[in-house]
Amino acid sequence: MRIIVCVKQVPNTNQIKINPETGTLIRDGVPSILNYDDANALEQALAIKDAHPGTEVIALTMGPPQAKEMLQECLAMGADDAILLSDRALGGSDTWATSNALAAGIKKIGDYDLIFAGRQAIDGDTAQVGPQIAEKLGLPQVTYVKEFQLEEEAVIVKRALEDGYEKLKLTLPCVLTAIKELNVPRYMSVPGILKAAKTQVKVWSAQDIGVDQSVVGLKASPTNVFRSFTPKPxxxxxxxxxxxxxxxxxxxxxxxxxxxxx
Incomplete structure (x- = not known):
C-alpha cells in the first residue's frame, strides 16, 4: 500500500505578532512547525504502516526551501519519503491554486492507495485544500475524520459533526482529512532521526510536476488576504x-x- 500525506509548515501561532501599521504577520524570528492536524494525518498513515509491513508513506508539501526542515521531521517520525514542491511560480498561491499544485504532484507520484491531509492549517483555517485535492483527482472524500478502520480495498471512518458523527465506508483510493481526536501523533525516534539525516528530500519545480502555470501562483489565485489584524483585547x-x-x-x-x- 502507498499512502500520500499532504502536510504543511506553518508559523507557531503561539508566538505570532502583527505589525500594527501594515496589518501583516511579523514572521521574523517566529519558529515554524508541522501543522497540528497534519501531524494527526501522518500518524494515522504511520499506524497503518506499523500494522501492514510493506506500506510506503510519502510526505508531500508545497512551500519555500525551508519547508525541508518540516519534511525532515516527518521522515524522523517514520515517513519513507518526502517531497517538496518549491518554485517561484507557485508563490502566493491561495487554496485553489495550492490544490492545483498538490494534485499535480500527487499525479506525478502516482500509484497511490490513500491520501491523508489535516482538516485545516492553523495559519489559514480554511479547511479547503484537502477537499479541493479530492475534487481535482476525482476521488471520494471524507473530512473531519475522528476514527479510522482499514478493510480490504476499503476504509470505514467516523466523521465528526456538530451534534454527533456519521459512519461512512469508502472504496480505495480516497482522500481523508484528519482532526486531533483521531489519534496522538508520535514523537521522532532516534533511529528515525538518523534515517532522516541520510534521506534526501526531493524538491520538484512547477515544471517537474507538469502543472499548468496559469492555474498556480499569486496571479492565478481568485482570493487574497486583504488585511490581518489582532482583535482588541x-x-x-x-x-x-x-x-x-x-x-x-x-x-x-x-x-x-x-x-x-x-
Missing part, C-alpha cells in the same frame, strides 16, 4: 458569588445596577 470579566441560585441572581442584579446597565 476584551476587558477582564467578573465572577459573581453566591451560595444559592437566588443569591447568585440577586448579586448579579446588584452588580448590573452598580454599572448602570439596568
Amino acid at each position: 476584551k476587558g477582564a470579566g467578573m465572577a459573581v458569588d453566591g451560595d444559592t441560585p437566588r443569591e447568585l441572581a440577586e448579586n448579579l442584579l446588584t452588580e448590573l445596577r452598580k454599572k448602570h446597565i439596568i
Whole structure:
C-alpha cells in the first residue's frame, strides 16, 4: 500500500505578532512547525504502516526551501519519503491554486492507495485544500475524520459533526482529512532521526510536476488576504458569588445596577 500525506509548515501561532501599521504577520524570528492536524494525518498513515509491513508513506508539501526542515521531521517520525514542491511560480498561491499544485504532484507520484491531509492549517483555517485535492483527482472524500478502520480495498471512518458523527465506508483510493481526536501523533525516534539525516528530500519545480502555470501562483489565485489584524483585547470579566441560585441572581442584579446597565 502507498499512502500520500499532504502536510504543511506553518508559523507557531503561539508566538505570532502583527505589525500594527501594515496589518501583516511579523514572521521574523517566529519558529515554524508541522501543522497540528497534519501531524494527526501522518500518524494515522504511520499506524497503518506499523500494522501492514510493506506500506510506503510519502510526505508531500508545497512551500519555500525551508519547508525541508518540516519534511525532515516527518521522515524522523517514520515517513519513507518526502517531497517538496518549491518554485517561484507557485508563490502566493491561495487554496485553489495550492490544490492545483498538490494534485499535480500527487499525479506525478502516482500509484497511490490513500491520501491523508489535516482538516485545516492553523495559519489559514480554511479547511479547503484537502477537499479541493479530492475534487481535482476525482476521488471520494471524507473530512473531519475522528476514527479510522482499514478493510480490504476499503476504509470505514467516523466523521465528526456538530451534534454527533456519521459512519461512512469508502472504496480505495480516497482522500481523508484528519482532526486531533483521531489519534496522538508520535514523537521522532532516534533511529528515525538518523534515517532522516541520510534521506534526501526531493524538491520538484512547477515544471517537474507538469502543472499548468496559469492555474498556480499569486496571479492565478481568485482570493487574497486583504488585511490581518489582532482583535482588541476584551476587558477582564467578573465572577459573581453566591451560595444559592437566588443569591447568585440577586448579586448579579446588584452588580448590573452598580454599572448602570439596568
